[in-house]
Amino acid sequence: MLTLPASFRAAVDSLERSPSVRVVCDWNGTGQYDHPESDITSMVASVKLNRGTSTYSPEDLNAGGNGYSSGELTLELGGGDGFTAYELFAGPTSPLYGKDLTNRRIEAFAVFATSAGAQEQRIFSGFVREFTVRRKARTVTLVANDHLDISDDNVTLPLWAVGTNSPYATWDSGNAKAARSILLSWCWEETLRQAGRLIAPPIRTDAQAHWSMSGSLLPSVGRLVDGWATGPFVNLPAFEPEFYEGTAPFGWGTALTPGDVSTALCTTKSAIVAPTSANPGNTPTSVGLSGWFKVSPTGDAGTVSNVLLYLEKTNLLDNVNQQDNRMRLALAVGQDGSMAAAAVSGQPASGSPTFRRADRSTKALTAGWHHYAAVFDLSTTIAITIQIDGVTVSPTSTGGTANTLDFAASGSGGYPDDARTNLARFVGSLPSHHVSIWSAPTSVGAARFVQPSQITLPKLPNGFPMVQLTRSLTELSWIPDVHSVGAWESLKEQVGAEYGGLWMDCNGTVHVASRATISATASNSIGPNTPQYDDSVVGEIELTPRADTKRNSVTVPGRFRNAVETVVWRSQGALDYPTGINQSWNTSYPLSNVTAVVQKLSTVGVTPPSNTDIVDVRLSTASAVKQSDNSQAAWPGWAFNVRGYDGQRGFTLFGQGNTTEAVFIGSYAGGQQASIRVAGRQYSDVQLIQKTQTAQADADIYGTKSYKLPESDWRQTYASCAALALNLVTSYTHGLIQISNITLPHDPSRELFDVIGLTGDATLTGTITAQIVGIDTTLSTAGFRDSLTLIVLAAPGSALWDSVLQGWESNWNA
Numbered sequence: 001m002l003t004l005p006a007s008f009r010a011a012v013d014s015l016e017r018s019p020s021v022r023v024v025c026d027w028n029g030t031g032q033y034d035h036p037e038s039d040i041t042s043m044v045a046s047v048k049l050n051r052g053t054s055t056y057s058p059e060d061l062n063a064g065g066n067g068y069s070s071g072e073l074t075l076e077l078g079g080g081d082g083f084t085a086y087e088l089f090a091g092p093t094s095p096l097y098g099k100d101l102t103n104r105r106i107e108a109f110a111v112f113a114t115s116a117g118a119q120e121q122r123i124f125s126g127f128v129r130e131f132t133v134r135r136k137a138r139t140v141t142l143v144a145n146d147h148l149d150i151s152d153d154n155v156t157l158p159l160w161a162v163g164t165n166s167p168y169a170t171w172d173s174g175n176a177k178a179a180r181s182i183l184l185s186w187c188w189e190e191t192l193r194q195a196g197r198l199i200a201p202p203i204r205t206d207a208q209a210h211w212s213m214s215g216s217l218l219p220s221v222g223r224l225v226d227g228w229a230t231g232p233f234v235n236l237p238a239f240e241p242e243f244y245e246g247t248a249p250f251g252w253g254t255a256l257t258p259g260d261v262s263t264a265l266c267t268t269k270s271a272i273v274a275p276t277s278a279n280p281g282n283t284p285t286s287v288g289l290s291g292w293f294k295v296s297p298t299g300d301a302g303t304v305s306n307v308l309l310y311l312e313k314t315n316l317l318d319n320v321n322q323q324d325n326r327m328r329l330a331l332a333v334g335q336d337g338s339m340a341a342a343a344v345s346g347q348p349a350s351g352s353p354t355f356r357r358a359d360r361s362t363k364a365l366t367a368g369w370h371h372y373a374a375v376f377d378l379s380t381t382i383a384i385t386i387q388i389d390g391v392t393v394s395p396t397s398t399g400g401t402a403n404t405l406d407f408a409a410s411g412s413g414g415y416p417d418d419a420r421t422n423l424a425r426f427v428g429s430l431p432s433h434h435v436s437i438w439s440a441p442t443s444v445g446a447a448r449f450v451q452p453s454q455i456t457l458p459k460l461p462n463g464f465p466m467v468q469l470t471r472s473l474t475e476l477s478w479i480p481d482v483h484s485v486g487a488w489e490s491l492k493e494q495v496g497a498e499y500g501g502l503w504m505d506c507n508g509t510v511h512v513a514s515r516a517t518i519s520a521t522a523s524n525s526i527g528p529n530t531p532q533y534d535d536s537v538v539g540e541i542e543l544t545p546r547a548d549t550k551r552n553s554v555t556v557p558g559r560f561r562n563a564v565e566t567v568v569w570r571s572q573g574a575l576d577y578p579t580g581i582n583q584s585w586n587t588s589y590p591l592s593n594v595t596a597v598v599q600k601l602s603t604v605g606v607t608p609p610s611n612t613d614i615v616d617v618r619l620s621t622a623s624a625v626k627q628s629d630n631s632q633a634a635w636p637g638w639a640f641n642v643r644g645y646d647g648q649r650g651f652t653l654f655g656q657g658n659t660t661e662a663v664f665i666g667s668y669a670g671g672q673q674a675s676i677r678v679a680g681r682q683y684s685d686v687q688l689i690q691k692t693q694t695a696q697a698d699a700d701i702y703g704t705k706s707y708k709l710p711e712s713d714w715r716q717t718y719a720s721c722a723a724l725a726l727n728l729v730t731s732y733t734h735g736l737i738q739i740s741n742i743t744l745p746h747d748p749s750r751e752l753f754d755v756i757g758l759t760g761d762a763t764l765t766g767t768i769t770a771q772i773v774g775i776d777t778t779l780s781t782a783g784f785r786d787s788l789t790l791i792v793l794a795a796p797g798s799a800l801w802d803s804v805l806q807g808w809e810s811n812w813n814a
Helices: 005-014 085-090 184-194 321-326 442-448 487-496 515-522 696-702 718-732
Strands: 018-025 044-052 071-078 103-115 117-134 139-145 208-209 218-220 262-267 286-293 304-310 328-334 339-345 354-361 366-379 382-388 391-393 397-400 423-428 432-441 467-469 501-504 509-515 553-560 563-570 586-591 594-597 601-603 621-622 623-624 640-645 652-656 663-665 677-683 686-696 706-708 738-745 755-758 768-780 782-792
Touching: 018 044, 018 117, 018 768, 018 782, 085 139, 085 738, 184 467, 184 487, 184 509, 208 262, 286 304, 286 442, 304 432, 328 366, 339 382, 339 768, 354 382, 366 442, 391 623, 423 432, 432 442, 487 501, 487 755, 509 515, 515 718, 553 718, 563 594, 601 640, 621 640, 686 718, 755 782
Parallel strands: 467 509, 553 706, 601 621
Antiparallel strands: 018 103, 044 071, 044 768, 071 139, 103 117, 117 139, 208 218, 208 432, 262 423, 286 366, 286 432, 304 328, 304 423, 328 339, 339 354, 354 397, 366 382, 382 391, 501 509, 553 686, 563 677, 586 652, 594 677, 621 677, 623 663, 640 652, 738 782, 755 768, 768 782
16 A cells, blocks of 8 residues: 555545546656656546456466556547647647657656645656547557666576475575575566666676675676586575565575575676786786675684685686685775775685785775775776765775786786686675676776765656566576567566566556565455545455365476586587688587586597597587698697576687697598587576475365466476465465456555455444455546455455454465
């Protein structure tokens, strides 16, 4: 239920109210409604506003309020002040002539005039979808939708899957990193972010890596890496749902138990190349590391979260921990609010790291979430700027044995170049979220530092939030292939997997509510403050309970998949890649259901293996033979690797000839058998799982009445199936009673999934308690009215599960 200002609430409840509507259109597209003809109120003849819900549940079963709703506003326009609607929308002398009038923001307000003055409240915010002009009638019909701005935005989600092959594994069983599932709501947030609807500050346009940490440690910017040697799934998200943190300033943070550590890895979007002793003429570059961290002045300084960027070329086949002997930039934040920013080389485990430059701050902060950042200016020397909550802070100490970027002495990775992206890493024990790494030429000036947009939540032009998001009930073991799909359509499918809710309110805020939230809304909204409507405003009500709408046993199926190590691509012809002296080439190929590829080549001998199926699937391999005699191995100096891993949906093979002879890259001796294998991780086949939950006490009385949900790619883990089945059976047990066309005076505070009470004859034993699943609002000569569609939660003479109003709680076991 929308909270209305007290003055407007009084106007709505007034018996002498005189309602009307005000409508404005943003013809200039500025968000300010500053065109002289933005206000079209005088042309409005009638208003229809539909907020119906398309339920995910079968129409004859009671899952309570759920589904998606796309609000639609229809205006009949006629005469007006100055211009008629026809003249404004179609006339050659119209001030709108030549403008594109569709896709423009439109807002409608309910206006209530009383003796105490006029009060208004927004009832719709959306975009003009279409309008129809009638030449003879000289009228216009305008239709607007509230979700039009995100309906066609193409979204691509990463491909990812857990490492364990057991759908029954949990985050803390066995190989914890491999078993950890992610929250479905991470996909909700990422889908909305790509569509321009943000729950957090926007990611910088120069970002190289970014992790939201809102339910997973998958990167929103950056590429997943292979990292085989530390365990085949080292880069998997380490999110712990049991310790979920809900008090972060934007979305959610990843809250950990003391001593637990999360690790996120990715490679940067592009190579970060800084001046070096070998190439001092490279463009001076600035790199920023930042994130939100929950700290307290009384916290433990030894409990730390780190953001790391490795500057040297990294061999991702190495043990990731061994990368720490290479040149890297680091931001460390302690639980006590202290921080350190350093350029480091050398292995900390050996006790001999070299701090080339280190700035520290012991700034005391209030307990809570704060934004920390370190910006490194890299030329032939290093300068560091540290910032807390967007304000530059003077370091309390500065150290370092060398203030120089001397890569030659720092490790074994070699100088950075444009051919290899950098490894980015987050290792954290603090509640942390929206961790980001960016780079820009130092010459951009102040733009290289933290910008206000990085620490400020954007809002809609009317000042309301873009998104209201809740944590999902269900989790994912893998992410279905979402590639260039419309955001709204994808969200409908994702939310539908757990029978949640997707809608937009009167202010234009997108709401994504989990199944658990929808259920809690119904239960928690029932009580003394539940709006009550009696026979003075409500007409006839018909209730028809039906036996065939009752289900007391619910089965929820799932589709589990995991990532397997395998050869994801093989060359077909041994002589497909002839390569001349010093010649280079590249060829692109598509991939399907591949989460990562091993980009570095391991050369193999030209003698083919006796069994080509017995190969190390963790290695991308190739051999080469001479063109002059393809039975002989090519001289060293030829090169081959995988580049341009294109959004996990394709890759590019790169080949380079040697300096002495023409060769065939990718051939075993004899030129009859191809030798190129690209290793990686790929989705396994689907394992079908299911969980049944039964209201046994009800089944003992009425017999078992079963229902099995249809399969969904977005419903995957055994625990998720069990949780959803338990939630649904509490609703399905009571059967479906729907009430349509209850007409009440319009109240702008009513929203989808609100709960109301319908009272009547005092001889009845109680109130009809119902949840709103559809609202049709009409303004005509008959007045301003809401026609409601309701699902009954509790009828007279019955009780509601866990109902405060009815004073009865469920105690059956499933």
